[in-house]
Amino acid sequence: MKNNCSKGRCITAFFPGKPRWPAGTRTLTYAFDPNENLDDATKQVFANAFNQWSKVTTITFTETTSYRGADIKIGFYSGDHGDGEPFDGVLGTLAHAFSPTDGRFHLDKSEDWVVNGDVRESSLSNAIDLEFVAVHEIGHVLGLGHSSVEGAIMYPTISSN
Template structure:
């Protein structure tokens, strides 16, 4: 694969890469889920029963869909869950694990994809759908997308929704040689976007407020469904609901699935499966970029400045405070981005 990047000579790369490794050491390394919004402002030990944990592990691919689960299988499944979400691997339902089980998340299972680790032992954790499917249209690859006019959300105008998805698609298009073009033809569009409630005919019913936020199907299916029951928001200053969900954050994540990426265990990656209410994670992380470029190649216009063109502020909460790294949603820093660019060119 040929990458087109600004040249990085060995000396600056060594320095930047050292900072990159330091960053990774400091910050250890597909549906979104919760019911009680107070758990995001208070931090008591979560109250989750063993049967509820087993149901969660079954829902996201870690256990078979039956009740005959022995203790050894349960511990192994819980350990895989902890590994896939970048948690301490204890094999026990500790507070960190229980908190993640209660978080809103993407509906796509975690434990059905083949892990792919990047070279240089940089702890990359991007993954693919089984069989590594991708869009295979003739180059240049142009994908159309359309919105179901019968399935929108009452919280946002069609103009706001279109603007959000335009930004979200642009983030992925900036790093790979793929163009996304909006069309009015929902039936024939490659990517079909809509807000649906409950059982909407695809075998994956939504579950109401929080819980599963959205789900997407692997290439070249193109269906991208969002839960209509959510309080979707584009501006937390205007939308005051404690359970408001940032549409752009979810859109960026689900488009990654549309392109063929599974869930990442890197907590600051766009493809990490969970997202707290009233939080934002709209920028691609190094892990997301390397993963999607391994499927489609590199956009020849991809540069440091194009990656930094997306929002670079740290995750904002409604009160303007910053989320701590331990809370699992961290934005890419300039050091990380520079290291990645040099890493791809090395």
């Protein structure tokens, strides 16, 4: 998908068919795979990422403990995890998310995710900023496709560190 840009104005790219959450949706819930034992700092990274979207949309996001009932289901997985989009290990595909109203949001468990601090100061050579990737994937959950504008949050690639 490409953005249609002219005279400095870009039209946002959407998934084919422009899938959306039901009309009037103002709140979406999210939950973490119950098999995860995520610490509070990691959960806060996701809360921060959702907050970024709340600032620029009319949607708010609320964490719920009901994974089955959540609109957005978040989990860290390795290799083939049953959705037809297997992960490939360190630094290939970092994450993927499905369009509305599917709501699945998966991250590659084998990545060197940076939760606290500046990724550029990490001692890990393959460090990836979890919040940056989460903001990007939430865009997909909201129905946005990739941008052709390098540096845009919906640009399809990111460098480590």
